[in-house]
Amino acid sequence: MAAASLIHPTAVVDPAAELDSSVSVGPYAVIGPRVHIGANTSVGAHCVIEGDTTIGEGNQIFQFASLGAQPQDKKYAGEPTRLVIGDRNTVREFCTFNTGTVQDRGETTIGNDNWIMAYVHIAHDCIVGNNTILANNATLAGHVHVDDWAILGGLTGVHQFTHIGAHVMAGFASHISQDVPPFMMVDGNPLAVRGFNMEGLRRRGFTPERLGAVKQMHRLLYRQGLTLEAAKQAIDALKDEMPEAVQDVEHMQSFLAASTRGIAR
Structure with missing residues (x-):
């Protein structure tokens, strides 16, 4: 007492x-x-x-x-x-x-x-x-699972069983009903991926090489018109192309493999 x-x-x-x-x-x-x-x-x-x-x-x-x-x-x-x-x-x-x-x-x-x-x-x-x-x-x-260093803006609602990855930033009044992969920036209703959390990652000590790998993963998932399976395969190849970011790539891979609700795209 x-x-x-x-x-x-x-x-x-x-x-x-x-x-x-x-x-x-x-x-x-x-x-x-x-x-x-x-x-x-x-x-x-x-x-x-x-x-x-x-x-x-x-x-x-x-x-x-x-x-x-x-x-x-x-x-x-x-x-x-x-x-x-x-x-x-x-x-x-x-x-x-x-x-x-x-x-x-x-x-x-x-x-x-x-x-x-x-x-x-x-x-x-x-x-x-x-x-x-x-x-x-x-x-x-x-x-709901919210991983390390994630930021959720005011009035954000998160649907049951949803997984929000590490270093995600969700803007004001976001409606999150699908899994949000690590490092991404999202907002809106319906939810949209706006980019990746570059400033937040910089503040947490990500090197230029690691930032480059995150940027490339964002492009593969959201900017090149790939299917999710094709994007996963291209992300896997980054481990050889960007060895200094292997842990970040593996973190993304494990998140995508474990997703049960589908990812916000």
Whole structure:
């Protein structure tokens, strides 16, 4: 249990909850019995954290967030499922993150160093990686995967079972109902691929050679009129042509091979 001086006297913290002594809890917050919170995490006023929820270290959870409530799935019948949040995440006002369902992995997972802005909803069984930005009112339906360094603009909606690749940038109010390959920039309703995320990749230290490989993969997928299978074969050839970008090419290949909803094209 956190030190009493760090828990506001109006907060309701179940005695069975496990809070590091450095955790702070604001006024009128409610924390349930199966909640575990790591060191140096702060919980704002009026937050509700319930269910089987584990939160790591150094997170900042702003007022009125609701974390760990049961999934919004009509099939849910009270089975034991979880929400797991990593370290150093910022969770702004009125966010709602639900636990998983037994129809999937039984766990909703959020990684480390994410910047999650107000009113974001992360539904059951989602997996959010590390270093992502989810702007205000971005909404993830159930079973969505968002890979590392992805950015979703405000009011973006993501259809269930959709996979958003690493380093993707989605513009304001995008409607994402198909998988978005790594490195791409998308927006609109219907969704369109506008280019690749050159500036974001530069900021993350991609060399000119790696940027060149990403540019070529974008051209093969979206600018040369190739079928998807032909584009996959041409992308495979890049491993010999651009050896310094083999990992990026392989990352794209594995994403395309695993896609179940088809890719945004």
